[in-house]
Amino acid sequence: MPELPEVETIARYLRDGRDGAPPLPGQVIRTTHLLWPRTLAEPEPAAFAAALPERTVTGLGRRAKFLRILLDQGELVIHLRMSGDLRVEPDSAPVQTHDRLLLDFASGWRLVFNDTRKFGRAWLLDDSAALFAGLGLEPFSKEFTPDWLHAALQTRRRQLKPLLLDQTFIAGLGNIYTDEALHLAGLHPLRLADQVTPAQAERLWQGICTALQAGLDAHGASIDWVYRGGSFQNEFRVYGRAGAACPVCGAAVQRIVVGQRGTHFCPVCQPAG
């Protein structure tokens, strides 16, 4: 579920507090409960349980789709993958189906990592540099420019859709925002990267920035049974709209499969070749 805008939205909620729940910074961990061992990528469960009590949350952050819970010593990194979600509630609240990891704070509040499909992972690290090594540029960084994008595209001979999903190229795009960005740019998802002109690269850069910012402004997208209050799903131009009218030209949105991912585009606004 979560792409950059969703993870960033969750990080902001955790940092600032929401719906009566307190901000996480300042919270002191009292104890942990690991309900599904494979959710913990590192370290071993015993070391994890022994290390966290008494540590204090000092801040929240995000790198790519990784959520960073900074501690007075080290940090807890969480990747929500397809179905993960985080919530803050009193530690007296009943454990829910698919809850995988609980952090109980001395204040009586609790952070819960819920993850239906069990793809999500958590790492307790002294230093996250190694985990983040190899990730591509952040789309909201000053280094991400039309010129950089055009030059980077020239070095790859890949279809745009899978390339934009590649986290070592640009970090944070997922299936929704990639389809939306390509539609905004008027570029076919199967176009080859090294055939993109400077003008087209600039449109793609703008499409990526516009789609991600719109997602952030809407507090992310909420679909199906995973709901967090975001509303970007109401603004989808092509994602999940196969057969419906393109908002620009009215043609029927097409769905194809690229790299095993559903891919949505307008055949008129995003011509092949």
Add this chain to the structure above:
DNA sequence: CACGAGACCTGTTCGC
């Protein structure tokens, strides 16, 4: 280097 298939998981929706 690029690509496709399979794995990891559970749940919902679709088609017959």
Add this chain to the structure above:
DNA sequence: TGCGAACAGGTCTCGT
């Protein structure tokens, strides 16, 4: 109504 297939916001690994 029942039941299997297809599909879902992600990423890793392996074989070609």
